Amino acid sequence: MASRLIRRKTLDSLGLFFVAFVMVSPVILFFLWMISLSLKYEIDNGAYPPILIPENFAWSNYLKVFEENNFLLYFWNSILVTGTATLLALVIGVPAGYGIARLKAEKSAVIIMIARMTPGLSFLIPLFLVFQWLSLIGTLWPQIIIHLVVTVPIVVWIMIGYFETTPIELEEAASIDGATPWQVFRLVALPIAKPGIVVSFILALIFSWNNFVFGIVLANRETRTLPVAVYNMLSFEQVSWGPLAAAALIVTLPVLLLTMFAQRQIVAGLTAGAVKGG
Amino acid sequence: MATVNIQNIQKNYGAVKVIHGIDIDISDGEFVALVGPSGCGKSTLLRMIAGLEEVSGGEIRIGPREVSHIPARDRDIAMVFQNYALYPHMTVEENMGFALKLKKADVAEIKSKVGRAAAILGLEKLLDRYPKQLSGGQRQRVAMGRAIVRDPAVFLFDEPLSNLDAKLRVQMRGEIKTMHQRIGTTTIYVTHDQVEAMTMADKIVVLHDGHIEQIGAPLDLYDRPANIFVAGFIGSPAMNFIDGRIEEGAFRTSKGLILPLPQTLPSIPGGRDLVYGIRPEHIRASTQGIEGRAILVEGTGSELFVRLDAKGEDIACLFRERLDIGFGDTVFAEIDPTKAHLFDKQTGRRI
Amino acid sequence: MASVSIDNPMTDAEQIGSKPPRLVPNYWPFVLPALLVVSAVIVFPWLFTLWMSLNSWTLGQPRTFIGFANYVRLVQDMRFWESLWHTTTYTALSVVLPLFFGTLAALVFDAKFPFRGFLRGVFVMPMMATPVAVALVWTMMFHPQLGVLNYLLSLVGIGPQEWIYNQSAVIPSLVIVETWQWTPLVMLIVLGGLAAVPREPYESAEIDGANAWQKFRYLTMPMIAPFLMIAVIIRSIDAIKSFDIIYAMTQGGPGTASETINIYLYNTAFAYYDIGYGSAMAVVFFLIIIALSFVLLMVRQRANWSDMEDR
Known part of the structure; x- marks a missing residue:
């Protein structure tokens, strides 16, 4: 009796594994195909029926991306824009999340909800004009600043949720121990909120890195970020598929790696953020 | 060490009055228990003494000093919270020394004071542990240690034993009492458990709906309750x-x-x-x-x-x-x- | 935003007539920097857009105040109405499909089986991947002659499709990409809901003799309904604003067959540099999103109330 029950359970879990595998297969197939495209010479990419694993790997596709397209510069631009926008967002967003949580002013976070609902383009029109007026176009600053539209709400939103769950008694104990409000924040609230900061950092990083619409308006030849650079490759039809797929992979690889290594934090952050988001 | 004088203290949240003008005089070194059913205002009163809650009227003196508008950090008090409120990211030693560190005391002094308090409470071997590695009773002791290290004018306890199981509660009750007899710091202790109040306090203040029902020595309250509420509240099983x-x-x-x-x-x-x-x-x-x-x-x-x-x-x-x-x-x-x-x-x- | 000094003990006499000092820490300084930034990059653009929408201004030409003329023009603009229709179908499909697959996936990932964590991690990857990169690879896969999708279809005996190169197939094709990318988000939200579902009702239902379907229908569904609603709200807001995938794959084409409001808005403001008209479109678009969110939130509130009553 008992052994039959155990056998049924293993069968069940194997069945579930199979179902899950089928669900995941479009993801696996897509990325496999992406890798395959990026590693094939043009002949193989144009073959019918399509070839998944070619006889000769076209590593040169990756080389071409960097040689012909100034990709190193764009990579560096992406790092600067995303890095600065994310760090700035942490510097101003973490204290703000703390303040809002402690002021019990969650309602003021509605502004962040509305910001999330606002189409990115409606930020772009006025800020584009302002940047032009300040003659900042041509530098990375317009993109850094406008990426704050993405990163600050993410950080504030997640940190509000996080600070709401950290016990206020700890901060009361600290103030009785003689800490000023700033010391309470820096020595007690902040260290305890470290996991939340990591989550908001990762998510802000990813969504800023992936952003496309701001760059396509604000970037020129020298200030492109990776998503814009890849899009520009696409619009030149003469480029063959191999280097294109390689470029796409280069753009998204950092994010995918981060997703893999920080899966737990990302899931936690998205779930919390999303559930609060309603 | 200090006296604590509370005069006509009031608290309202908007139009809701939760404390209706209370007077309590606490002499130097006294152990006073504030008891009452939940919602009677005892915790609010303690938090006002601590400086965590604004007073709506009246005044609080610690020693000669009127403190009701002084922030908690300048009141020279220490408080033990119901859930201990230990800093999870600090070791026992850092927890106990935090107040001194904020006062910019030098490292050697912090070390010796923490060491002395740890000796009193039997925490010497746990100094490098983090709160999550401690049992309930040990956390309770660290919270007390954190208070002792401060050498404050007044100790405040907010239902410190209610998270412990029955047996440990009896034991810690004894330890707090012993500690008080040893150090002799003025102590204000909030509890809903009249047995704790009876066994530990020099003086009990019975609160009910934001009013004082009676103030007196434990046996006074037992033998000569002022009214039905006190008579029913003190003593178990109830009268x-x-x-x-x-x-x-x-x-x-x-x-x-x-x-x-x-x-x-x-x-x-x-x-x-x-x-x-x-x-x-x-x-x-x-x-x-x-x-x-x-x-x-x-x-x-x-x-x-x-x-x-x-x-x-x-x-x-x-x-x-x-x-x-x-x-x-x-x-x-x-x-x-x-x-x-x-x-x-x-x-x-x-x- | 009055900040009152808290270090100053006052005597009774001083206190009379003046506001009592605060013991509770002043948290406004923590919020202030973010407030400034949000005002500059979020609130200011809103107001500016509102103002610009009342003007006629093409970049490089003089600006004139024209009142609501841009809005009148919008109402008469057939291309706008078409884009509204495209947006509606695109959004509806991009909510329903991920909701269906996401819920299904959440039910599977809520159970225990080998490699669950790893598979869930893989499943989440599309939503984290850079949309432009994803769009680019899908474009290659959609290629009518060389694309792998038509080859896969031929294996099951279906003839070649034109996908994004066909006026009537382009929106469903884009929705496939959108669904592929955003099903994981729905899965995560519903999974969060399932995690909050208590075990006991299932045990008692088991004793009461409920079968698997009945347990799903009468226990799971009502309990995760609020989370499904959240998923619908978030998905709607995201899908209606979808830009990257559409722009990168079709730029609204072929012709204007996949031109949603957002794409039309982009073209107006940044291809034709008709800033005034683009702003008016942005305002209307924003109002549409707010209205949609409001309706959905109302539905959700009602769902929650009936939940409360049941409990």
């Missing part, structure tokens, strides 16, 4: 209350139960509605007295708790001897009239 009137020199209920009166009694006009109070432990099993049927019998070995139905009145008795009483048995209970109390039904005051 029996029986409605009735004095007629023909005896206390009679409406259903005709007659209870013996204390001898020393001021003259009471007959016909006034009264409440007769007698503690279960002041009732003896006997061959005479009140006749009742046992409707609940609970023995713990050392004691026997019996509830009697005597002419429709429910009377709880606590017998110190072992008796062979079963459900439905007829029992004779003899009340010690010198221990009986009479209360005015209208005002609740003791006569």
Whole structure:
């Protein structure tokens, strides 16, 4: 009796594994195909029926991306824009999340909800004009600043949720121990909120890195970020598929790696953020 | 160390008044317990003393200093929270030394003070641990250690034992009391558990709905409760209350139960509605007295708790001897009239 | 935003007539920097857009105030109405499909089986991947002659499709990409809901003799309904604003067959540099999103109330 029950359970879990595998297969197939495209010479990419694993790997596709397209510069631009926008967002967003949580002013976070609902383009029109007026176009600053539209709400939103769950008694104990409000924040609230900061950092990083619409308006030849650079490759039809797929992979690889290594934090952050988001 | 004087302290949240003007005087080194049912305002009062909550009126003095508008960090107090509020990212040692570090005391001084407090509480071996690696009782001790290290004017305790299991609670109760006797710092201790208050405090303040019902030494409250509320709150199991009137020199209920009166009694006009109070432990099993049927019998070995139905009145008795009483048995209970109390039904005051 | 000094003990006399000092820490300084930034990059653009929408201004030409003329023009603009219709179908499909697959996936991932954590991690990857990169690879896969999708279809005996190169197939094709990318988000939200579902009702239902479907229908569904609603709200807001995938794959084409409001808005403001008209479109678009969110939130509130009553 008992052994039959155990056998049924293993069968069940194997069945579930199979179902899950089928669900995941479009993801696996897509990325496999992406890798395959990026590693094939043009002949193989144009073959019918399509070839998944070619006889000769076209590593040169990756080389071409960097040689012909100034990709190193764009990579560096992406790092600067995303890095600065994310760090700035942490510097101003973490204290703000703390303040809002402690002021019990969650309602003021509605502004962040509305910001999330606002189409990115409606930020772009006025800020584009302002940047032009300040003659900042041509530098990375317009993109850094406008990426704050993405990163600050993410950080504030997640940190509000996080600070709401950290016990206020700890901060009361600290103030009785003689800490000023700033010391309470820096020595007690902040260290305890470290996991939340990591989550908001990762998510802000990813969504800023992936952003496309701001760059396509604000970037020129020298200030492109990776998503814009890849899009520009696409619009030149003469480029063959191999280097294109390689470029796409280069753009998204950092994010995918981060997703893999920080899966737990990302899931936690998205779930919390999303559930609060309603 | 310091005295604490609370004068006409009030607290309202918007239009809701939760504390209605309270006066308490605490002398230097005294151990005062604030007790009352939940929602009576005892924690709010403590938090106002701590500086975590604004006062709406009145003043608080610690020593000679009026502190009601001074932030918590400048009040020279230490507080032990219900859930200990240990800093999870600091070791025991860092937790205990945090206040001194904020005061920019030098490292050697912090080390020696923390060491001394740890010795008092038996925490020497745990100094490098983090709070999550400690048991409930150890966390409790660290929280106390954090308070001791400060060497503050006043210790505040906010229901510090309510998260512990029953056995540990009794043990920690003893340790807090010992600590107080050793250090002698003025202590204000909030609890809903009257047993804690009775066993630990020099003075008990009974709060109810934001008013003080009575202030006094533990045994005072037990022997001479000011009113029905205090009489019912202090003592366990709770005092029996029986409605009735004095007629023909005896206390009679409406259903005709007659209870013996204390001898020393001021003259009471007959016909006034009264409440007769007698503690279960002041009732003896006997061959005479009140006749009742046992409707609940609970023995713990050392004691026997019996509830009697005597002419429709429910009377709880606590017998110190072992008796062979079963459900439905007829029992004779003899009340010690010198221990009986009479209360005015209208005002609740003791006569 | 009055900040009152808290270090100053006051005597009773001083206190009379003045506001009592605060013991509670002043948290406004923590919020202030973010407030400034949000005002600059979020609130200011809103107001500016509102103002610009009342003007006629093409970049490089003089600006004139024209009142609501841009809005009147919008109402009469057939291309706008078409884009509204495209947006509606695109959004509806991009909510329903991920909701269906996401819920299914959440039910599977809520159970225990080998490699669950790893598979869930893989499943989440599309939503984290850079949309432009994803769009680019899908474009290659959609290629009518060389694309792998038509080859896969041929294996099951279906003839070649034109996908994004066909006026009537382009929106469903884009929705496939959108669904592929955003099903994981729905899965995560519903999974969060399932995690909050208590075990006991299932045990008692088991004792009451409920079968698997009945347990799902009468226990799971009502309990995760609020989370499904959240998923619908978030998905709607995201899908209606979808830009990257559409722009990168079709730029609204072929012709204007996949031109949603957002794409039309982009073209107006940054291809034709008709800033005034683009702003008016942005305002209307924003109002549409707010209205949609409001309706959905109302539905959700109602769902929650009936939940409360049941409990």
